[in-house]
Amino acid sequence: MIRPLIHSLTRVAEATHQSLIKHPRRITGGIGVLLLGTGVTAFGIAPLAPDAADLPVRQVVETLTPPTFEVPSVLAASSNDFVLFRSDVTRRDDTAQSLLQRLGVVDTEAQGFLRTDATARQLLQGRGGRLVSVETNDRQELQRLTSRWIANDDRKFSRLVIENSPEGFKSRLETGELTASARLASGVIRSSLFAATDAANIPDPVAVQLAEMFSSDIDFRRDLRQGDRFSVVYESLEADGEAMRTGRVLSAEFVNNGRKHEGVWFEEPGQRGAYYGFNGESSRKFYLSSPLEFSRVSSGYGMRFHPISGTRKAHLGVDYAAPTGTPVRTIADGVVEFAGVQRGYGNVIIIRHRSNQTTLFAHLSRIGVRQGQKVDQGEWIGAVGSTGASTGPHLHFEFRDNGVHQDPLVIARQSESVPINAAARSRFDAVAQLQRVQLNAAASVQQASAE
Known part of the structure; x- marks a missing residue:
């Protein structure tokens, strides 16, 4: 019985082989349909798994111990160590109350000290415009007040300091030397010199000096042209890093109607300084062009x-x-x-x-x-x-x-120019070289901003 079965299976295999040889596409397509049907059947069966909502629920309760963190010393300090900083400028009609109120200080004791202490009262004397900085705690009580202004000597400044100590408020008035730093600026004439310097954030005293330097060569009322350009290096006089006022123009270049005019400040030891060209020729005349600075x-x-x-x-x-x-x-x-x-x-x-x-x-x-x-x-x-x-x-x-x-x-x-002393020529050349570098830097800033 086994032999006939084997013989039958052999015949079926041979027939299948012949069919594959004669009809390969039909056989392959049938197999693909069979497999696809099996996949669809599997897909249809998959959603018949048990619903999660019908599964048993077990509640687990555990006690957790929160981790401990080290509190920073700054946060652990008392509220008196919390310092607020504010600044404002004094006004002509300021009182102790109005000034402290603008600075966010709520401290009647501080107000009384500003009104009665002879040193502290100097803060509100004279014209306004003095920068005042205060430090307060989180209760807005004054801890420290500092203000600076130009003293009688325009190269020195006064520094007023008021501090709150365990014994009460104390004040002191100090004197310091102004320090000079160089500022670079440049601009282009659109209508007038002062309009151009305002647009370039150049202070008016610098604009006046600029006009003075070249007044013998340029009539600033009639000779200016649109597109004229200038570069300038000037002093900024500072107290404890705070700009107090402008100083002297150290060097400048003015191109008027295509013609370049230059000047650099040089002061010989024991003599009055003057402006010279970068080639060493003096631009200072024996007679100034006007008895007024700019009129x-x-x-x-x-x-x-x-x-x-x-x-x-x-x-x-x-x-x-x-x-x-x-x-x-x-x-x-x-x-x-x-x-x-x-x-x-x-x-x-x-x-x-x-x-x-x-x-x-x-x-x-x-x-x-x-x-x-x-x-x-x-x-x-x-x-x-x-x-x-x-x-x-x-x-x-x-x-x-x-x-x-x-x-x-x-x-x-x-009028003739006042010549430079030949003995000071080498020192002048060193000053002129430094100023040339700074003027070129000022001109490049203007060119970069224009582009």
Whole structure:
């Protein structure tokens, strides 16, 4: 019986083999359908597993011990060690209460100390604008107050410190030296010099010095062009790292209508400093171009319609329109020949210079020199006013050469330069080299920002 079964299986195998040879695609497709049906059957069976909701539930309860953490010493300290810092600027009408209130200080004892302590009261004396910094605890009680301002000597500053000690508030007033650091800046003229310096965040005193440096070569009222550019290096005078005011312009470059003008400050030992070109040629003239730092010529030298007499007559000087109180300076070294009142001139000063040349300053509101006093170029001598025969505040300025009137503007432009001492040339070259590097850096900052 086994043999017929084996024989039958052999015949089936041979038939299957022949079918695979004759119809391979049909056989393969049938096998694929069979397997697919098996897969679908498996997929249909899988969701028939037991539902998790029907499984038995067992509750387990365990006691957990939380880990211990070391509390930082800062958090463990008392609330008195929690310090808040605030700063503000004093105002002209400030009181102890209003200042501390703006600073977030709620401390009646501190208010009383600021009102009664002679040293502390200096904080609110004079003009406002003093930067004040305070430290308080989390109850807004004053722990420390610090303020700084320029002292009488413009190279020194005063530092007021008020501290809360176990014995109560204590104050002390100290004096320190201002430190100078160099600031770099540059700008492009769009309308005026001051508009350009404002756009570049350059302080006004620096802008005035910049105009002074190149006033003999550039008329800043008429010669400026759109696209003129400048670079400047100037001092920032600081107290404990806080900027207090600007100092001197150390070097500058001004390109006006395609022409480059340069200047670098150099001071020889024992002598007054001046501005020179980077090639060592002096840019300082014997006569300054103007007795005011930066003003408008309201009436030039020559024939004009006189505002008081109503007739045409020669105007033998130059008038500068300026507000009352504007500082007036001498344009060259000399000696005060007269300081007092003269008829139509009102308050007047006459200064004698070299070679019997004199300058006259009229209509002053204030005279700051006395007869016989020696004065240096650029020194303050009085203030603009409207005394005498004057229709409004202005400075009337005259230049006389051996008693003969001359145009002051022409004299200033034609006056010779003051040369540098040959013995100091090597030291000047070192200063000029450093300033050249800083000016190039200032110009590159402006170029990068423009791009």
